[in-house]
Every structure is written in C-alpha cells, then in structure tokens.
Amino acid sequence: MNTEIVNTEVTTTRTITYRQALNETLRAELERDEKVFLIGEEIGIFEGSYKITAGLLEDFGPERVLDAPIAEEGFVGAALGAAMLGMRPVVEIMTINFSLIAIDQIVNHAAKMRSMFAGQVSIPLVIRMPGGGGQQLAATHSQNLEVWYAHIPGLKVVAPSTPADAKALLAAAIRDDDPVIFLENLSLYSAKGEVPDGEQVAEIGKAAVVKTGTDLTIVSYSRGTTTALDVAHQLEAEGLSIEVVDLRSLRPLDRDTICASVKKTGHAVVFEDDWLSYGIGAEISATIGEGAFDFLDAPVRRVAAAEVPLPYAKSLEKAALPSAADLAKVVREVLNISTNDK
Amino acid sequence: MDESRRKWDHMAAKAQSKAVVESTGGEPADTLRSYYEQMSLVRSFELRSSEMYARAKIGGYCHLNLGEEATVVGLMAAIEKRDYLFTGYRDHGYALMRGISPESVMAELFGKVTGVSGGRGGSMHMFDSEARLLGGYGIVGGQIPPATGAALALKYQEAAGADAAAVMCLLGDGTTNIGAFHESLNLAGLWKLPIVYVIVNNGLGMGTTVEKASAEPDLYKRAASYRMPGVRVDGDDVLAVRDAARDALKQARESRQPVLLEVMCYRLRGHSVVDPARYRAPEDTTIAQQSDPVPSFRAELIASGVLTEADAAAIDEAADVRVSAAVVFADESPEPDVDDLFKYVYATAVANAPSALPGEPVMDAL
Numbered sequence: 027m028n029t030e031i032v033n034t035e036v037t038t039t040r041t042i043t044y045r046q047a048l049n050e051t052l053r054a055e056l057e058r059d060e061k062v063f064l065i066g067e068e069i070g071i072f073e074g075s076y077k078i079t080a081g082l083l084e085d086f087g088p089e090r091v092l093d094a095p096i097a098e099e100g101f102v103g104a105a106l107g108a109a110m111l112g113m114r115p116v117v118e119i120m121t122i123n124f125s126l127i128a129i130d131q132i133v134n135h136a137a138k139m140r141s142m143f144a145g146q147v148s149i150p151l152v153i154r155m156p157g158g159g160g161q162q163l164a165a166t167h168s169q170n171l172e173v174w175y176a177h178i179p180g181l182k183v184v185a186p187s188t189p190a191d192a193k194a195l196l197a198a199a200i201r202d203d204d205p206v207i208f209l210e211n212l213s214l215y216s217a218k219g220e221v222p223d224g225e226q227v228a229e230i231g232k233a234a235v236v237k238t239g240t241d242l243t244i245v246s247y248s249r250g251t252t253t254a255l256d257v258a259h260q261l262e263a264e265g266l267s268i269e270v271v272d273l274r275s276l277r278p279l280d281r282d283t284i285c286a287s288v289k290k291t292g293h294a295v296v297f298e299d300d301w302l303s304y305g306i307g308a309e310i311s312a313t314i315g316e317g318a319f320d321f322l323d324a325p326v327r328r329v330a331a332a333e334v335p336l337p338y339a340k341s342l343e344k345a346a347l348p349s350a351a352d353l354a355k356v357v358r359e360v361l362n363i364s365t366n367d368k
Numbered sequence: 369m370d371e372s373r374r375k376w377d378h379m380a381a382k383a384q385s386k387a388v389v390e391s392t393g394g395e396p397a398d399t400l401r402s403y404y405e406q407m408s409l410v411r412s413f414e415l416r417s418s419e420m421y422a423r424a425k426i427g428g429y430c431h432l433n434l435g436e437e438a439t440v441v442g443l444m445a446a447i448e449k450r451d452y453l454f455t456g457y458r459d460h461g462y463a464l465m466r467g468i469s470p471e472s473v474m475a476e477l478f479g480k481v482t483g484v485s486g487g488r489g490g491s492m493h494m495f496d497s498e499a500r501l502l503g504g505y506g507i508v509g510g511q512i513p514p515a516t517g518a519a520l521a522l523k524y525q526e527a528a529g530a531d532a533a534a535v536m537c538l539l540g541d542g543t544t545n546i547g548a549f550h551e552s553l554n555l556a557g558l559w560k561l562p563i564v565y566v567i568v569n570n571g572l573g574m575g576t577t578v579e580k581a582s583a584e585p586d587l588y589k590r591a592a593s594y595r596m597p598g599v600r601v602d603g604d605d606v607l608a609v610r611d612a613a614r615d616a617l618k619q620a621r622e623s624r625q626p627v628l629l630e631v632m633c634y635r636l637r638g639h640s641v642v643d644p645a646r647y648r649a650p651e652d653t654t655i656a657q658q659s660d661p662v663p664s665f666r667a668e669l670i671a672s673g674v675l676t677e678a679d680a681a682a683i684d685e686a687a688d689v690r691v692s693a694a695v696v697f698a699d700e701s702p703e704p705d706v707d708d709l710f711k712y713v714y715a716t717a718v719a720n721a722p723s724a725l726p727g728e729p730v731m732d733a734l
Contacts, residue, residue, distance in 0.1 A: 063524070089524070095558065100551025103513020104520055110502060111452075111521035130548070134507050135514060141712045143495035143503065144486025148715040179713055179722070203715035231719030278720035281731055317731035 038223045045215040047189035048078050048154075051196040052116065054225075056086050059114060062200060065092040065105050066118030075120050076156065076215055102128035102153065106136045106205075109151040116200060119155040122171050122209070129174070136205040137180030148203040152196075156210035158249060158299060159347050165335035168343075170300040172248075175207045176276040176309075182230055183276040185209040187251035189219040191274060194228035202230060209276070211249040211299075233280035235287060239269035242293035242357055245284055245310050247273040250297045250348075257353045266361065276306060284310060285317035292323040293360050297353050302330035324360045329353050378571040378578070381586065382602055382632040382659075395607060397674045403445065403606050404669055405683050407437040410461040411662045412687040413470055416695060417460060417477060417491075421641045425699070426477045429506070430491045433461035435636030438661035439568055440465055442609025443631070446617055447536050452500045452522075454515035455538040457492035458568075459504035462538065466499045470694035480701035487704045488712070509546035512537055512565070516552040519561035523624065534562040534620040536613070542573030544587050556626040557594030564616040564627045568603070570635040575647040591628035603633030604661040634659050 042050070055062050068075055070083040070093040083091040094101035098119060105115035119125045125132065136149050159168035176183045182204055186192040192210075199206035236251060237258050246254040251272040258268035271287050273279065288294045294314050296307035307328035314326050332346040414432040421430050433440050436458075444465030447453060455462050463473045468484050476483030477491055485495045492506035502518065505511035515537035526532050543549055544567060556563050567587050571578055578585045591598030597619070601612040609631055616627035634656035638645035645653070669675040675683070710723050724730050 095551075095554060097551035097554065099548050100513050100516070100555050103510075103548065103552070104517035104555055107514030107517020107519075108521040108524070109517070110514060111518050111525070113521045113524060115517075130507060130510060131513055135505075135510055139503070140715055142485065142489045142493050143497075144488045145712040145715075146485075146495055146497040147502070150715075182714070182718060202718075204718075229719060231721065275720075278718055278722060280720050282720070285731060313730065316729060 039220045040223060041218050042189055042221050043215065044189045044192050044210075044217045044219070045076065045078055047193040047221050048196060048210070049080055049082070051193045052079065052082060053085070055116070055197060055200045056082065056090055061112060061114045062116060063090045063092060063113060064116050064118065065094050065101055067094055067096055067120055069093060069118050074118060076212070078118065078154075078215075098124050098128035099131055103131035103135065106131055106149060106151055109149045110139070110147050114150045114200060116152045116154060119153060121167060121212075122155045122157040123167055123169050125153070125155055125171070132175070132181070132205070132207075133178055137178045140204070141180060149205045150203045151205045152199045152208055153205070154196075154208040154210060156212050156215070158212040159331070159336050159343065161212055162338055162340060162343060164338040168336040170331065172207075172209050172276055173300055173304065173306055176306065178277070181205055181207055181277060183207040183209065184230055184274060185248040185276055186274060187214070187248050187272050189217065190221045190226070191228065193221055194226040195230070195274065197225070197227045198230050201227065206230070209248060213249050214252070217252065228274070231275045231278040231280060233274055233283040234272045235269060235283065236272045237268065237270040239267040239291065241267045241291055242295065242361055243269045243271055243284075243287040243291045244295050244297055244353070244357070245271045245273065246297040247276060247306070248299065250299055253350050253353060254297050257350050257357065260350075261354060261357060266357070268357065279309065279313070281313045281317055284313055288314050288318040289321040292321055294322070294326045295353065295356050295360055296326065296328045296330075297348060298328065298330045299348065300330060301333045302328055303333060305330050324362070327356050327360050329356050378632070381600070382604075400669055400674045401679075401683075403441050404665055404675065404680070405687070406441045406444075406465060407606070407662050407665060408684050408687040409470070409690060410437045410440055410464060412684070412691045413460060413464060413473070413694070416691045417474075418641050420474075420477065420695065426491065427479065428490050428492075429457065430477070430641045431458040431639065432637060432641060433458055435634045435656060435660060436568060436570065436603065437461065438606040438665065439603040439609055439631045439633045442603075442606040443536070443538070443566060443613050445606070445610040446613030448533070448617070449500070450533040451617065452502050452515075452518050452533065452535045453538070454502050454511040454518070454535065455504050456508070456511060456540055456543065457504055457506045458540070459492065459494045463494040463496070463501055463504070466496065466501045468494070468496050468499050468501065470690055471697040472496075474691075474694040474698040475701050478698040478701065479703070480698055481704040482697070482701040509539065509543045509548040512539060512543070512548045512552040516556050516561060516563060519556065519563035519626075520559065522562050523559070528562065528622055528624050530622055532562065532621040534564065534617050536564050536566060536617065538566045538568055540573070541567055541569040541571065541578045541587060542576070542581060543567075544590060545581055550593075553591070553594040553596070553626070553628065557596050560624040561626055562620040562624050564613065564620050564629055566613065567628070567630045568633065569630055570633050572635060572639070574639040574643070575645070588628055588630035594626075596626045596628055598628045598630070600630040600632060603631040604659050604664070606661065606665060633661075636660060
C-alpha cells in the first residue's frame with residue numbers, strides 16, 4: 027500500500043474493519059484535542075446509524091458527542107460557526123443524500139468564507155458521510171453525489187477505500203484547517219484490512235498506486251477501488267498486468283499520479299459509482315486527454331452507474347450499478363481482447 | 369392584502385412596540401450627542417455609497433441602511449467588544465459602528481485590497497475578525513446557523529457570566545420564513561446558547577410585505593415555539609433599541625437564555641440602490657420619511673437643548689468630511705493583485721491545489 031504516511035515510526039499492524047478504523051480515529055482525536063467534538067443525528071445514545079460512534083458518548087459525554095435534532099442545515103451550519111471560533115467539529119451526516127438539505131451551508135458558506143473574507147477566518151470542519159447504493163435503499167437513499175462537492179473550490183473531498191486510509195485520512199481531515207468532506211461508503215464499513223498502529227496522518231491531495239501493472243490503468247476511489255483490485259487480480263490470472271490508481275482525494279485531484287500511470291500503461295478505464303454524465307470519470311478522462319494523450323493506445327473508457335434513479339428491486343438495482351463483471355469486460359475491450367480469445 | 373392595510377399593520381405594530389419598551393430618560397448629553405454623531409455618519413456614508421454606485425465606483429448589489437440608523441446605532445451601542453456580530457447583507461452601518469474605519473468599508477465597496485474583506489466580499493460581505501464582525505452574508509438566512517454555532521463554541525469555551533461573550537445575529541423580516549431560522553432557533557433554545565437574534569423588520573422583503581410572507585406577522589411571537597423570550601421594540605428610538613438589546617444580551621451572556629428581538633423600522637428607499645420602489649404607495653413613503661430617525665432625533669436633541677442647530681450642523685458636516693476622506697482613500701487604493709487570486713482558497717496548504725487561470729493548461733506538460 028503506497029499510502030502517504032507522515033509518521034512512520036510504527037510498524038505493527040492489526041486487521042480491523044473500516045468502521046473500527048473510523049471509530050478508533052474519532053476516539054484518538056477526541057482524546058488528543060479538546061477542541062474536537064462530534065455532532066450529528068443519533069450519534070450519541072444510538073451510537074450512529076452505522077455504529078461509527080459506538081461507545082464515544084459513554085466515554086466523552088454529551089458535550090463532545092452531541093446529538094443533534096433532525097435539522098441538517100441547522101446543525102451543519104452550527105458546526106461551521108463553531109469552527110469559525112476555533113473549535114474542530116466533526117459532523118456526521120447520516121448519508122450523503124441528506125447533505126443536500128445542508129448544501130447551502132456547505133457550498134455557499136463553508137467553502138467560501140475563507141476566500142470571501144480574505145483569509146481572516148479558517149473553517150476546520152469535517153463532514154463525514156457515506157454514499158453508495160446496493161443496499162436496496164431505493165432512489166433517494168442510494169446516491170453517489172461526491173462530484174457535487176468535488177466541484178467546489180474551497181472544499182477538500184477525500185474518499186478512502188481501505189481501513190488504513192480511513193484512519194490516516196480522517197486524522198488528516200480533523201487536523202486540517204479547511205472544510206473537508208469525508209466520503210465513506212455503506213458497503214465498505216465491514217470491509218477488513220491491515221491498519222498500522224499508532225498515529226497515522228495521510229497527506230490530503232495525493233492519489234496512490236495501490237497495484238502496479240504495465241498493460242492498463244484502472245482509476246477509481248472508495249468502494250470502486252476494492253472492486254478494481256479484485257478485477258485486476260482476476261485478470262492477472264489471464265496474463266494481464268493491470269495498475270490500479272486509488273484517487274483517495276477527489277479535490278484536489280492528483281492529476282500527475284493518474285497521468286504518470288497512463289503514460290506507462292497506455293490504456294485507462296475509470297471505475298466510478300456515480301452517474302456517468304458529468305461524473306468523476308469525465309474529469310479523469312479529460313485529465314488524461316490533456317496530460318497523457320500521446321501515450322494512449324485506445325480511448326479512455328468509463329464504467330459508471332446507469333443514469334436512472336436507483337430502483338428498489340434487486341434485479342434492477344444490480345443492473346444499474348457498475349459491477350466487477352462490467353469493469354472486466356470494459357478492460358478487455360480497451361485492450362482489444364475478445365472474451366472468446368482467452 | 370392591500371397597501372394601506374400593510375401600512376396600517378406596520379404602523380400599528382410600531383405603535384405597539386413603543387408601548388413595550390419605553391424610552392429611557394435622563395441620558396447624559398454626551399451619550400445622546402455621540403449617538404447622533406454615529407447616526408449622522410451612517411446616513412452620510414450610505415448617501416455617498418448610493419452616489420458612488422451611480423458613478424459605477426461600486427458594483428454588484430448594494431443595500432443601504434438608510435432609515436434604519438437608529439436601529440443600527442442602538443444595537444451597536446448595546447453590543448460589547450467581546451461579543452460577536454453576524455449580519456445579513458445590509459451591513460455597512462453595522463461595520464462602521466463596530467469600529468471599522470469608513471476607509472476600510474468604502475474600500476471594500478470599491479473592491480480594493482485595502483477593504484475590510486480585502487476586496488473579496490463587497491457590499492454584502494463585510495468581515496473583520498478583530499472587530500468580531502463575523503460577516504455580512506448575502507444568502508438570506510445563511511448567517512443564522514453559523515451564528516448559532518458561534519454561540520455553541522462560546523458555551524464550550526467559557527462560563528456564563530456578566531463578563532462572558534455573546535453572539536448577536538441580525539436578520540431581516542423576510543428571513544424569518546426560511547428553514548435555517550427555525551432550525552437555528554430550535555438549536556439555540558434546546559442547547560441554551562448565548563445568542564440574541566435580532567429581526568430588523570422594515571416591513572418589506574424586497575417588495576413583499578411581512579403580512580404577505582408570514583402567517584404570524586407579529587414576528588417576535590415566533591420565539592414562543594423555541595421557549596425563548598420574544599421582544600418587540602421601536603426601531604426609530606435609538607435608546608429603546610439599545611436598552612432592549614442590552615437586556616437581551618444580558619440574558620444571553622449571564623443565563624444562556626437566547627432571545628428573539630424584533631426591531632420595527634422603515635426602509636427609507638428601495639431594497640437596494642437600483643430599486644426605485646415603485647411598488648410602494650406614496651403615503652407609505654411619506655410615513656417612512658416622517659419616521660426618519662435621523663432628522664427626528666436631531667430635532668429632539670435640539671428641542672431638549674442637548675444640541676444647538678449649529679452643533680447639529682457641525683456634526684453633519686464632520687460626518688460628510690469623514691466620508692469624503694473615505695471615498696478618497698478608497699479611490700486611491702490599489703486593486704487586489706491578480707497574482708493573489710488563489711491566495712485564500714485553503715488555509716492548510718494542499719498538494720495538487722488547482723491554480724490554472726481560464727485557458728491555461730491544467731497539466732504542466734504533455
């Protein structure tokens with residue numbers, strides 16, 4: 027794992043879930059800095075809809091783990107105001123879908139204040155929220171709206187794909203003096219991975235090559251990276267050498283790492299959970315077009331969600347979401363390998 | 369509801385507000401004189417802003433405090449240096465009364481680097497961290513959740529008491545219908561936050577009246593839903609405004625009791641400098657002019673012997689001179705440097721932060 031680690035003194039690791047990595051990091055940051063507090067719906071006595079804040083109310087009390095009423099605009103904006111006075115609030119929005127209710131405070135206010143007020147105020151605010159479909163939650167509760175935030179100057183948007191990155195990027199987000207959108211994913215919470223012990227703080231704005239290869243680059247993030255790695259390993263058995271770039275940060279975007287990889291492989295596929303048009307993949311494709319055009323042996327392809335409000339029925343949901351099979355098929359197409367040839 | 373009914377309602381509400389808080393007598397002459405000086409400065413500044421807008425020295429939207437000077441001065445006389453102020457977009461007078469120089473405020477209007485927000489904000493976005501003016505906000509109601517959160521931070525950072533800080537959050541009458549208002553008041557009531565929400569009720573959104581916008585047009589009564597006191601005061605009475613605001617701030621800082629204060633005033637002109645306010649009945653404009661707090665306070669001080677006509681004229685002249693100097697300063701100040709375009713986007717330096725101007729390549733080289 028090519029994670030950017032600032033502090034590398036620790037070598038021991040444990041295998042824990044993404045959920046546990048988040049929980050432990052929140053605990054460690056609450057212990058480290060008394061300016062840090064958590065705020066969100068049902069994060070205290072209920073321990074969070076996805077149990078990320080389990081045990082924290084008990085250990086830190088209701089002022090540090092503040093249950094908010096169902097009022098996203100109100101409590102996200104209140105966290106922003108507390109940040110203006112030097113607190114370091116970590117907001118949990120139950121899912122990214124509900125962030126739309128707070129979007130005025132995030133986009134019109136948190137993202138703009140520092141610039142609009144000529145650097146006189148900083149907004150050390152973290153907004154954690156999961157996106158993701160595939161849980162039969164239907165159209166309003168299954169969206170991947172990260173590009174809405176990745177579009178906005180003044181925000182930083184990170185999207186860890188592993189428990190180790192969840193830990194190191196959350197610590198970085200909490201210690202950062204700017205508003206950071208911390209994108210989680212419903213299907214990653216129970217994913218396990220090796221996590222280094224001790225303090226780990228990632229550098230925001232850097233992508234990672236999580237698997238090296240020479241034939242084709244898959245660019246992905248969050249849940250998509252785990253699928254991309256599965257596909258890459260599967261195709262290795264077929265003799266294909268696939269490199270996987272995990273974006274980790276959607277804003278800023280590490281264009282150099284993407285293009286360096288594509289210059290090496292000459293082929294690129296973007297695997298993304300959001301909708302195709304105007305999505306993350308569109309930006310990646312344009313980046314490759316500008317930064318690695320002469321090295322491309324085939325057009326960049328995107329594997330993204332079908333452009334439909336996600337249905338409830340399992341058959342329809344499955345058809346609409348980008349899968350490992352979809353990705354493998356497109357990789358073969360880009361490499362001009364007929365499935366029948368293999 | 370017709371225009372005459374609206375007028376009647378707003379006047380009746382104002383008359384009622386006079387009964388709620390009586391003006392305080394026995395004020396020291398120096399205090400009264402100082403308040404008049406401040407009102408005169410705001411008046412002069414706003415008239416000159418209007419003129420500078422017409423001369424295209426000022427761009428964008430520009431909303432003036434004309435007609436609201438007693439409210440501005442009364443509220444700012446009540447707030448302490450340690451308190452934090454959030455306002456809507458009609459913020460010039462508040463910035464001045466918070467102690468920010470007319471030069472800095474005018475330079476901001478001119479979009480100059482010497483402006484209080486470095487020329488990045490303009491009329492609606494005055495901000496001065498030292499003066500604890502934590503923003504003019506252009507989005508209606510956008511300031512209310514952050515102001516509430518500032519009060520939440522104060523609760524973390526210091527104990528309640530006479531020396532504690534509080535937050536004052538200004539908003540217009542139209543703002544009381546937005547969700548952020550209700551969500552924020554609910555949080556403040558629930559968490560007992562040291563904040564005073566002040567509705568500056570000039571009777572009009574842009575052109576839509578309070579009665580056409582609010583099912584409960586007695587806006588201070590909305591406080592009842594959040595178990596906080598709701599108080600209405602006559603915004604043309606600088607002393608009444610000051611005393612009501614002081615009392616509200618005292619409750620906020622000492623008892624962590626949030627308060628909703630409704631200040632009844634008139635907007636002397638259109639919604640913004642480009643609005644001729646043709647929707648307004650001539651009688652309504654007449655009433656607004658008759659209620660104009662600047663000449664009436666001036667006349668009151670002369671009648672009571674606090675000022676002579678010559679004193680008052682000298683004060684007005686001094687305000688004009690002060691504002692003239694601000695205009696010269698703003699005019700002569702440099703524009704922000706284009707090289708600094710990206711300077712304030714992020715506080716913590718971040719890898720790969722975008723820095724391309726339009727048409728520049730996003731990648732260094734192919």
